[in-house]
Every structure is written in C-alpha cells, then in structure tokens.
Amino acid sequence: MGEHVVGTEYVKMTPSAPKTIWQSKVNKKEVELLINSNAVLLDVLRDQVGTLGVKRGCDLGTCGCCTVMIDGEPRLSCLCLAGQVNGSDIMTVEGLADGAHLAPIQACFAKFGGSQCGFCTPGFLVTSQALLDSNPSPSNEEISEAIEGNLCRCTGYQQIVDSIQEAAKIHRGEIEPPKAASDPHPDPHPSGPEEPSMPPGHAK
Ligand code: FES
Ligand code: FES
Structure with missing residues (x-):
C-alpha cells in the first residue's frame, strides 16, 4: 500500500x-x-x-x-x-447545547423547521450562533449575508432566517425560549431489547 x-x-x-x-x-x-x-x-x-x-x-x-x-x-x-x-x-x-438543554438557536430551528434532512444543520447552527454572538439584532439581509456560504437543499432558507430571528429575540431577552430550550429531551433512541424478538427476515 x-x-x-x-x-x-x-x-x-x-x-x-x-x-x-x-x-x-x-x-x-x-x-x-x-x-x-x-x-x-x-x-x-x-x-x-x-x-x-x-x-x-x-x-x-x-x-x-x-x-x-x-x-x-x-x-x-x-x-x-x-x-x-x-x-x-x-x-x-x-x-452549543448545555447538556440536555438545547441552545435557543437549536430549539428555534426545531420549532420553525429550519432543519429537515439535517445534514446541513450543524454548519448552519454554528454559523448562526457566531452571527448572534457578534450581532444580537441582525436584519434579514445581514442573516442572508452570514449564511450565504451554507447550502441547504431542503428548507428554502426562509425557515432558517425565521429561526435565527427568533433566537435573536431570545438572546435579547424579548421572549422566553420555546419549551424545548429549557426542558431536557427524552432519549430519541432508547435501547431496544437485548435479544431481537423476531428471527432475521421476519420483521414486519
Ligand atoms: S465540507 Fe467544508 S465546505 Fe463543504
Ligand atoms: S435540511 Fe436538508 S440540506 Fe438542509
């Protein structure tokens, strides 16, 4: 080799x-x-x-x-x-998250449909958080400029802009975080039974 x-x-x-x-x-x-x-x-x-x-x-x-x-x-x-x-x-x-508590930007992406297939989402979340850290009141144009290097094939971008605007309001203390931002999420993938109950090829 x-x-x-x-x-x-x-x-x-x-x-x-x-x-x-x-x-x-x-x-x-x-x-x-x-x-x-x-x-x-x-x-x-x-x-x-x-x-x-x-x-x-x-x-x-x-x-x-x-x-x-x-x-x-x-x-x-x-x-x-x-x-x-x-x-x-x-x-x-x-x-971004604080243990099981989602950051506001994550909770807003979930609330507004800023994430669909989710592959682009980590990059968008980090870019959005960097924007909010430097500019707590971004205009829609400033948001578009900040995320212009991030591509999304699913959402059409408007949901992402809406998510960032909502997260900005939370950071400015104008609104409460959505419930998901303060309550820990249950494990979405709880462990299954140790042994499969059906032999391979018989799952319905
Ligand atoms: S993987 Fe880095 S910009 Fe696409
Ligand atoms: S959510 Fe699928 S590419 Fe952005």
Whole structure:
C-alpha cells in the first residue's frame, strides 16, 4: 500500500507526513493528540476528537457543512489544516447545547423547521450562533449575508432566517425560549431489547 513497483524497486508514492502534537480546546475541553502534520482539521475533529456533528459535505469549501467556530469566528474545517489552528479554542455543534438543554438557536430551528434532512444543520447552527454572538439584532439581509456560504437543499432558507430571528429575540431577552430550550429531551433512541424478538427476515 502506498508503494509503486518500478522494475524490481519499490518507490514510495507519497512521503509520509511527520507526526506532531496537537493541543487545542474543543467544546471547552482540553484535547491533546498526535496528528499528521498535514492533517486537515475536519479529519482530526471527526476521526480523532470524535465530534461527528462536523459534517463532510463537499470537502471543497462550497457547502458550509463542516463549519466550526475557531476563536469565535466561523471557519470551514475542510479548508483548514489542524496545525494552523493548534492552540485555539474550537467549538463544534456539539458545544452549543448545555447538556440536555438545547441552545435557543437549536430549539428555534426545531420549532420553525429550519432543519429537515439535517445534514446541513450543524454548519448552519454554528454559523448562526457566531452571527448572534457578534450581532444580537441582525436584519434579514445581514442573516442572508452570514449564511450565504451554507447550502441547504431542503428548507428554502426562509425557515432558517425565521429561526435565527427568533433566537435573536431570545438572546435579547424579548421572549422566553420555546419549551424545548429549557426542558431536557427524552432519549430519541432508547435501547431496544437485548435479544431481537423476531428471527432475521421476519420483521414486519
Ligand atoms: S465540507 Fe467544508 S465546505 Fe463543504
Ligand atoms: S435540511 Fe436538508 S440540506 Fe438542509
């Protein structure tokens, strides 16, 4: 693997990258990992840190699914080398909720249908939260500008704009969070029985 035969000689096709220590804060927890020095942040977050909420959409910087906050700024993790952000404070979608309590922006996406298939949602949530952190009263135009790098094939965007406007009102203290923002959600995937009750192929 990774080698090519020329005559009787094996020639390495790609030089292996040296390893390096990577230390950053991810969702308020200190993380220290041994990574390839050329590792992409998206890969480190998904494969080594385990924050699978960071989605790989295009891997080309065009869809916004992989957006994370780095030192408070939304960035595309597929276009960022982990080494470039060594020592930074990273927040993924997993860092938005307070335990079982959804953040207002998450609860508003749920209330207004800002998430449908959900694949784009982590990127939208992080981008939206970054906007609200820097601008508590965004106009619809400012919201459109902030989310222009995030693509959604399902919602038509209006529900997303409505969700962000509603979350902004909650952040400004003008309205109460929807119930979902304050009550823990039941486990949507409770454990099933230890043994399946039907043999394979007989499920109805
Ligand atoms: S996966 Fe990063 S922008 Fe699409
Ligand atoms: S909810 Fe499906 S792509 Fe946005």
